[in-house]
Structures are given as structure tokens and as C-alpha cells.
Amino acid sequence: MTTSEAPRESAATAPALPSVSVVVPSYNYARYLPSNVGSLLDQEGVDVRVLVLDDASTDETPDVGAELARDPRVTYERHTTNKGHIATYNEGLLEWADGDFCVLLSADDLLTPGALARATAVMAADPDVTFVYGNPVRFLSGGPLPDARTGARSRTWTGDRWIRGVFRAGRNLILSPEVVARTGAHHDAGGYNPRLPHSGDLEMWLRLARRGSVGWLPDADQAYYRIHDSNMHHSAFDARARLEQLRDGYESFLDNDGKDLPYRNAIHTAMRRKLARGVLRKVIRTLDAGEDTADGLTVRELYDLAAELTDLRKLPEYPGVRTRMAIGPRHCRRLNPVTSLITARRGRDWIRWHGNRVRPV
Template identity: 50%
Template sequence: MSSVSVVIPCYKYGHFLADCVSSVLDEQGDLDVRVLIIDDASPDDSAEAARKLAASDPRIEVRVHERNQGHIATYNEGLLEWADGDYLVLLSADDRLVPGALVRAAALLDAHPEVGFCYGRPLRFQHGGPLPRARTEGRGSAVYPGHWWLERRFREGTGCITSPEVVVRADLQREIGGYDPKLPHAGDIEMWMRLASHADVGHVRGADQAYYRVHGNNMSTTDFGGQLDDLRQRRVAFESVLDKCGDRLPQAERLADLVHTRLARFALRRAYRAYDRGRTDVVPVDELVEFAAECLPGFEALPEFRALRLRRRVGAKAMPYLQPLVLSAVAERGREWLWWQSWKRRGI
């Protein structure tokens, strides 16, 4: 029987712990599962809640930090120092697993030793609301070549994983090391890409694998300055993968070009949309353009920059009112260009 070590970092989330732990130990069928709760010096009663759970079940261990060490150090403590199972899960105390998720993931990893980690579909739910109905009957699995999956990430410039739905092969985790403290907000995507540079990637089909709780305390970047920080963190994450794993990636230079182009386009898109929405006073447009220039020499040739230049000519005050006319004119110009190209192809 495969064994799974589940690390649950906790900071002021003690009121979620009972539900989180129950989803790991009571809803996963016949599987050897152990849990470590690490309380990172919470100022409330989270440590007490964790100890109470441990006292009721020998499969639960608790560590309590005297001083706050931050989430990256806490992750690495659990994954690299404590976990001894065949497979590893990092599960935030405010999230939970779908029934049978670990059984499905373990079966995939058991059947495919070439797979370094697997994931499935997460279900988002609003804090305080009911859990959405989960699919628990899988439709098999898919195995993607690691380098193919990795290229998709570079091409898209973003991740496709939330986090609680991932199960990692422990031997590979120890081989590549832990989370990078230089990436407090993009450590997850960098980790998945490092894993994919060493092994194939599995995907659980049909069934949902985890619940991700949405609330005001999630580590997100919803403010406009935060969106720029998110782009910067993503850039560092992708460049970190190239630096650490470039010798394993024969097309590293092409991957770098792909992601730098994609991130430059993201930045310019956010910049020109600020004009459309009348938010140039709060969106750091100039910094977004500077970021695009840092990512991609010749960024001025991108269609997103041309869109931004047009909006600057219209002006920040007028653009929200004239947006329908501007977009209509751009669309008409695009249709004329396509018409002209069709005539050229006919030799006329």
C-alpha cells in the first residue's frame, strides 16, 4: 500500500483545521496517510486547535514555531525534513481535499513511475458558502511528457494549477529540493516546472481533486500594483527554472523567448485596458511599459503596444467614452487588412 505524507501549514487558520484534516484522514479510503500540522507562531488559538486534533488521532503530528518563519520555510520544513511517505501533499489549512482524491492520485503514480507529480481539477468556493458538488468518479488519467507540459507553461506565461490538488513523488521532491524563498508569490509554479523538467506529469481526469477556499486572506494580487508584482514574480520564476534546469532543456533559449514575449504582452494589455476602464490614475501604466521593455527588446512591434499608443493619443479622459468607436475602427481596419491580404494572395 502506498503511503502519503500531508503537510498542513497553518497561520491563524485554526478554525479551518478540523474540516481540512477530516478531508485528509476520513475521506480517502484505504490509504496509509499521515498528517503534519505546522503552526507558524499564530497569535490566536490555532496551535491549541492543532494539538487537540493530534490528541484524538495518532496519525496527526503537530509542530509549533516559537517565531514566525514564513510560509516558504514552513513548507520546506514539512516536505523535506518530516515527510517520509511515498507521495507528498502540501495542503493549506483553509483548503480541503475531495473524497477519494488521494486514492486516485496514488493509483496514477503507482501505475506510472515515470510521473513526478499529478494534479486534477480544483473546485473554488466562497468562504461561508456551501461546498460545490464534487465529481468523485474518475475517467482514467493522462500522462504528459514533462518537457511538453513545461513548454505549455512557458508559452502561456502562467500556471494551470491552484495548489491543493497536487500530489508529488517524494523521491523527486527530495532530489530537486524545496520551495525557493526568493519567490514568495510564485514559488508554486516554479516548483511544478522544476518537477516537470525532471519527470512526466500526470492528470486525473473526470473527478475533482480539491477544494480551494476563496476569501479576503488568500495570497492574491487583486490590486493593480499587485498585478505588476505578480508579473515580476512570474518572470523571476520562469527565469529561475531556466537557470536551475537549463541543462536539461535543449530548447532553453526558445523557451525564454516564448515567456518573455508572453509576459510583455500581459503587461501591455493591462496598460491599455487601464485607458478603456478609466483607471490610469491607479494602474501603473508607465511601469507596466517599462516591464515590457525589460522583457522584450522590440516590444513596440507588439499589437498590444500599438493598442496602447492609440489610446494615449485619444487620451485618458476621453477613452472610456470613445472606446466603442475606437474598437469599431480597429475592427474595421482589421477587416480591411484581411480583405487586402486575400486579394494579394490571388495575385491582384
């Protein structure tokens, strides 16, 4: 070896790559599995292991899964009876995942190049971070994949600050495929709640945030979220069912992991106000369009649904809703500019009288 040559690092002394366990629950998604698993096996800078967990599919999933499992990094397992998505999630994450980090990725979604290395780097640099998320990119099934941003800049919030922000938002800020979590924190948090089939993920992010900090990659698109007719969010859910699931996800967290939070009552009130304001805005949009029903409910039923959450008279949308409901959808559509002006003035009056009493959480 000449003096200018540096000794090569042997495989024995090279630092171990972060290990990531990826659980891919699948039910009749055989057509999506090759691209899904391919996006995982192509990840660089990490040691990936993949479990395709087939929930008793009736399509070609067994054949596709067996073919994919020819790669030693892929395991294919099949339920003999359908257990449902929550039980499948918990089986994969709690019983199988043993890497440093873990991912739950629906069989119809994909990860973007470099997603795992970007997320695990944030958690390697800060042991207090329990999960990292970036931005999901929606794309139409059958169409080309959009270009993904790959920025490595990260931001970290304390768990308390993130929890407050999610309650103030009144909605789930995460789709799901864009999350990489610390496996130990996931195991400590326990499984997804079977009573929350459509908001268990929201509760899970809050539970993980209770156990540490939260990392965000603002300049990175971490996952591709496929839009197609059989997406779970296309399930026949009316406005009441969706709202109740969202509310129950928040309140389940507060009744369990968040029951000792000193600001528990404040964020609970803020969340219910935010949900009620969203319903009232739907009432306004529906009436202005000349309609009297939306998402399977009449405007009166929507109004009553909002009233179950908080005192509507204390909300800025209240004057506009009452004006529109008084004149009816047919006149609302015809008098839309006039109605908007009247309710805007009433809204300003409301702010003058009540605004000084409103305080952020």
C-alpha cells in the same frame, strides 16, 4: 469451508495501501484546521499521515492542533518563532514527509473525497510520473462546499511537453492544493526557493516536470480552494511586483534545472512575449474604462513595464495600445466602439505583415 466459499485475504497478505504524507502549514488558521484535517483523514484507499506545522500562531492553533493530534495519524508541531511560509514548507516536505507520495495543503483548503486515491493510482500505474494534479474548486468561506467531480480518467504529458506548455501560457496553471507528488522526486528537486515567496510553487512544478512525466485528472475536482479576506493572494502586491515574481519564477527554473534544455531560449522568449501581451491588454482594458491607473500603476508605467520584457512593436496588441494612449482615457471611454474598430483593422494589418514570421514554440 464449503466449496463455494473463497478464502479470505488475511491482513498479512493484503497489498499495502499507498502511503501519503500531508504537510499542513498553518499560521493563525485555527478556525479552518478541523475541516482541513477532516478532509484528509476521510480519504479512502490510502494510508494517510498528517503533519500540522504551526508557524508560531497567535490564535487558538495550539489547542486545536493538540486536539487533532489525538488521532494517531496526526502530528502537531509548533515553531517558537515565525519562520515564514517557505521555510515551513521545506521543513515539512524535506525533513518530515516519508510516505510514497506527499501533499502540501494550506490549512484553509481541503481535499475532495477520493482525491488521494485517484492521484496515487496514476503514479502507481506509471513510475515515471512525478506529480499529478486535477482541478481546484473555489468556494467562499462560510458557504457550502460545491459538488466535486470524481472522474478517474487521466492524461499524461512528458515533462518537456508540459514545461513548453507552461512557458507558452505565461501563468501558473496550478493553484497548489490540487497536487499530489512523488516524495522521492520532491526530495530530489529540493526545497522551495526563499527568493520566490509568491512564485516558488510555479518553479517547483517545473522542477518536478524536469524529473519525469506529469499526470492530469481532467474530470476530477481534487481540492477545495477557500476564498477569504486573508488569502495569501490578497497581499498588497502591485502589478509590477506580481509580474516580476512570475518572471523570476520562470527564469530561476531556466537558470538552474532548465539551463541545459535545448529549447531554453525559445521558451524564454515565448514567456516574456506572453507576459508583455498580458500587460498591454490590461492597458487597453484600463483606458477603455476611462481610467489611467490599474493595480497601483499608471498606464504609462504599465506600458514601460511591458517594454522591459520584449520589443512591443512586434506584438499584435501594440497598435491598439498606441491608439488609445494617444487619445487618452476620457476619449477612449467615449469612443470605445470606434477605437476598437480602428485597432482591430490595425491588428489585421499587423498579422498580414508579421503573421508569417510567427512560429509556435
